[in-house]
Amino acid sequence: MSFDEIIDRNGSRCLKWDMMEERYGVPAEDGIAMWVADMDFRPPQSVRDALQGMVDHGVFGYYGDERGYRAAICWWMKERHGWEVDPSWIFTTSGLVNGVAICLEAFTERGDGVILFTPVYHAFSRVIRASERQVVECELPIVDGAYAMDFDAWDAQMTGQERMLILCSPHNPGGRVWTREELNGIAEFAKRHDLLIVSDEIHHDLVYPGAHHIPMATLPGIADRLVMLTAPSKTFNIAGTHTGQVIIEDPSLRKRFGKRMAGLGKSPNSFGLVMTEAAYSPAGAAWVDDLVTYLDGNRQVFDDAVNAIPGLRSMPLEATYLAWVDFAGTGMAADEFTARVEKDARIAPNHGPTFGKGGETFLRFNFGTPRSRVTEAAERLTAAFADLQ
Numbered sequence: 001m002s003f004d005e006i007i008d009r010n011g012s013r014c015l016k017w018d019m020m021e022e023r024y025g026v027p028a029e030d031g032i033a034m035w036v037a038d039m040d041f042r043p044p045q046s047v048r049d050a051l052q053g054m055v056d057h058g059v060f061g062y063y064g065d066e067r068g069y070r071a072a073i074c075w076w077m078k079e080r081h082g083w084e085v086d087p088s089w090i091f092t093t094s095g096l097v098n099g100v101a102i103c104l105e106a107f108t109e110r111g112d113g114v115i116l117f118t119p120v121y122h123a124f125s126r127v128i129r130a131s132e133r134q135v136v137e138c139e140l141p142i143v144d145g146a147y148a149m150d151f152d153a154w155d156a157q158m159t160g161q162e163r164m165l166i167l168c169s170p171h172n173p174g175g176r177v178w179t180r181e182e183l184n185g186i187a188e189f190a191k192r193h194d195l196l197i198v199s200d201e202i203h204h205d206l207v208y209p210g211a212h213h214i215p216m217a218t219l220p221g222i223a224d225r226l227v228m229l230t231a232p233s234k235t236f237n238i239a240g241t242h243t244g245q246v247i248i249e250d251p252s253l254r255k256r257f258g259k260r261m262a263g264l265g266k267s268p269n270s271f272g273l274v275m276t277e278a279a280y281s282p283a284g285a286a287w288v289d290d291l292v293t294y295l296d297g298n299r300q301v302f303d304d305a306v307n308a309i310p311g312l313r314s315m316p317l318e319a320t321y322l323a324w325v326d327f328a329g330t331g332m333a334a335d336e337f338t339a340r341v342e343k344d345a346r347i348a349p350n351h352g353p354t355f356g357k358g359g360e361t362f363l364r365f366n367f368g369t370p371r372s373r374v375t376e377a378a379e380r381l382t383a384a385f386a387d388l389q
Contacts, residue, residue, distance in 0.1 A: 003041055003294040004370050014038075024348040031346045032369075032377050037172070037322060039237040039368030043279065044287035047236060050278035054271065063270035066092075069277045073245060076280035077230070081204065083215045089247050089254065091261060092268040096202055096229045096244040097123045100166065103198050103227055103246070104131045106260035107253075113162035115154075115195065118356030121172045124200075125356060136162055139357040140174070146316055147174040149182050151189050158193050165190055167199045170206075170213060173324040173355055173364045175317030177211040180219075187222045196253075198227045202244075203320045205235040205288055208296050211318035223249040227257070234320075235288055236279040237368075243272025295321050298367040298374045305378030310388045312381075321368035325349075328361035330388065338363065345380035 009017040010028060016036040021028045024035070042048065054060070070087035077083040093099040100123075108114065110132040116124055118137045125135045138154040140147040167186060170177045178186075190197050199216040207213045217228050231244035248254040278284070302323055306314040311330035314323050327337040334353070341347050341363060352362030367374050382389075 003291065004372065006370050006372070007040055007042065009040060020348045024342050026342050026346050026348040031348060032373060032380070033348050034365040034367070034369070034377060035348045035350045037234065037366055037368075038239045039321065039366075040370065040373075041237055041291070041368070043236045043238050043275070044284050046278045046281055046283040046287075047238065047275050050274050051271065054274055060270065063268070063273055066273065069273045072277040072280035073230075076285075077215070080285065081213065081215050081218075083218055085247055086249075089249055091246040091248070091257060092273070093244050093246055093261075093266065094268070095233065095239070095242040096200055096231050097127060098242070098266075099229050099244050099246045100124060100198060100200070101127045101131065102257065102260055102264065102266075103164070103196075104128065104133055105264075106257045107196050107227075108133055108163045111161075112164070113159065115162055115165040116356060117149075117167070117171075119173060119352065119359035119362070120166075120168050120355055121200070122350075122354040122356070124166050124168075134161070135356075137357045145313075147171060147176050149185055151185055154189065155192065160193075162193060162195060165195045165197050167197060167216065169199055169201050169216060170203045170319035172203060172320055173322050173350075173359075173362070174315055175320050175322065175324060177207055177213050177318040180214055183214055183216060183219055186216075187219055190222075190225055196225050196227065197222070198229065200229045202229065202231050202234050204230065206292060206295065206321060207319040208292065208299070208317065213319065217247070217249065224253070226250070227253060232276050232279045236275075236284065238272075238275055238279065241269070241272035241275055243268055243276055294371075295368065298369075298371055299323070301371060301374050302365065302367045302378055305382055309382060309385045312385065321366060323365040323367055324362055325365060326362050330385070334360065340384045341381065344384040345377070347377055347380060 016033045020026050020031055020033045070090055074085045077085045113134045113136040114128045115136045115138055117140050128135050141150050204213045228247040233239040248257055299317055303314045306312050306325055313326045330337055350364040352359035
């Protein structure tokens with residue numbers, strides 16, 4: 001397929017484009033939606049063929065035999081990530097935000113502290129607060145232009161009320177792919193403070209040349225305090241299926257999670273399972289390789305333009321299709337630089353403060369879209385900040 005094809009998503013009831021004007025005041029007629037983290041590409045042909053096969057069959061009853069679905073997940077994790085997964089470890093949730101919410105119910109109590117390394121994906125704090133747990137923000141320092149760990153500072157923050165740590169790996173919005181040393185540091189931090197680690201690795205397939213994602217589950221001696229979250233949604237642009245995997249090796253943790261899921265009466269939808277099985281395949285793998293190459297080109301186009309504007313700086317990305325741009329160097333207040341982006345450039349980005357401490361001077365831009373649109377967005381940003389040049 002051609003990732004250059006412009007697909008008009010207006011009127012398709014999609015959040016990203018159809019709600020842009022209501023949420024951001026960016027006009028639907030000529031605005032560019034660069035907020036919600038889904039892409040403007042069709043998924044691989046294998047996924048569309050599987051879905052068409054369901055439509056052609058025409059009977060949409062209860063899904064029963066999950067063996068092919070589970071085998072596809074195990075194959076993908078071994079082939080793409082070197083991670084051996086047993087089919088019995090897999091639970092299917094209605095996406096990973098739902099998976100996080102069930103983890104909170106299964107493994108923590110009201111009032112418990114849940115640690116986030118901020119700035120980080122905004123839905124984490126939303127579900128933590130909605131579950132009546134306490135968000136504990138451990139702010140990531142910027143070292144040599146990228147986020148780093150600061151375990152000494154975080155050790156000093158701990159009160160003993162913390163029960164869980166939610167890790168975003170690769171990191172959203174900063175695009176870091178954590179090193180083995182950093183992951184070992186997280187494991188030791190969790191052991192020191194007796195924390196359960198919930199590792200959200202939804203962006204693990206979208207890693208650029210020069211970086212290598214290490215699944216947290218491949219570290220030794222950590223299984224008894226680890227819950228892994230994965231999904232095909234970001235990789236294959238099928239977030240609307242709301243299908244995610246919670247993978248738990250430890251039998252005791254697995255039992256607790258399974259009991260909570262049973263109590264909620266949760267079961268997955270058949271469309272998501274069929275599409276996942278079709279995605280996690282050799283055809284899907286070839287498509288992802290092409291996608292990452294294309295996204296890498298988009299990244300370079302966008303970053304080159306942004307970094308040429310005095311006062312703006314795009315954090316170097318090792319993964320994801322989400323540019324994290326710092327406007328601190330402009331000296332402008334957040335409402336001013338945001339207005340220039342939304343009103344002058346007519347671009348809808350995510351606002352940095354929603355990601356927690358450390359996000360105050362940032363905006364997040366989704367460049368998972370045809371390159372002509374990325375180029376247009378770059379030109380609009382250059383014009384919106386022309387007085388700085």
